[in-house]
Amino acid sequence: MQLSRFPRVRLAHAPTPLEPLTALSKHLGGPRLFVKRDDSTGLALGGNKTRKLEFLIADALAEGADTVVTGGGIQSNHVRQTAAAAAKSGLACELLLQRAVPWNDPDYEQTGNVFLDRLLGARLHIEEAGRDRMTELTRIAGEVEARGGKPYVIPGGGSNATGALGYVACAQEMLSQANDAGIAIDYVVHPTGSGGTQAGLVAGFAGLNAGVATIGIDIVADADEVTRSATEIVGATADKLGLDTMPAQDAVVVKTGYSGEAYGLPTPEMIEAVELTARLEGLVLDPVYTGKTMAGLIDLVRTGFFRPEDTVVFLHTGGMPALFAYRSAFEGAD
């Protein structure tokens, strides 16, 4: 599995740290917990999309594009990191932001990621939810072409086989860190949305024959769609890598029950998890992805899913800029 066969620009501060969560492990009386700090990838406040963008932006440059087009929700972390990657790579950036979350905090459309998108110089197209995202991205790409530009469209979440290579790289990096530190990882627990992070990890660990299970926590309240999307990208990524053996059919594991009513809406368990992790570990999570995922991890520990001797890595995928758009959700919580 040679990732150097694929065009790549270096955007991430890597390797990101792999650190023990000693106080949290002790508090839960559970397995040995570690955190993989992909919130610290470094590009415009970091996060998981930076690793995907190393391969996506390189592909855009190889195709001679001058403008990157992508989209997400108003507080999309993917969109913010794409704006930064485009700025750093000398590309223009057009961003579709859809009002996909019924969250009325007055800060929601002003602060956090959307504030940073503007700061990073991207052109924003804000619209109501409901329209098909890919159709809208194609329309915006058409407008770029009509002006004489050369667009490169990145799908939502940067999730396709090219983007997933970033998480194949993360699987390699984590395994090498674990080997150096004498840690045998049993599980990696992470948020899963558009499926590219999970697909890259599943394909990467399979290609390395690592014996590490990945558990995606559904944060979009649609586990069937998340599983379908991740499984499809696993196949495409394994093909791209030329893996001899395909990852097992059941390698994409998605746990449900932690997303709450809908994507982006706070849950009491998320608030408890964000506060607990902050107070025990000094580690800040986000309300949409990693907070709900930590709530899932805590529940899996409490309900005996893991054996006490297991080693479990929580993949921190970033997203903290959105915390500031959810200030009101934490009011009164103590």
Ligand SMILES: Cc1ncc(COP(=O)(O)O)c(C=O)c1O
């Ligand atoms: C902070 C954060 N974590 C996790 C994810 C989910 O990753 P994926 O879309 O690759 O499933 C996202 C996606 O937007 C994210 O912003």
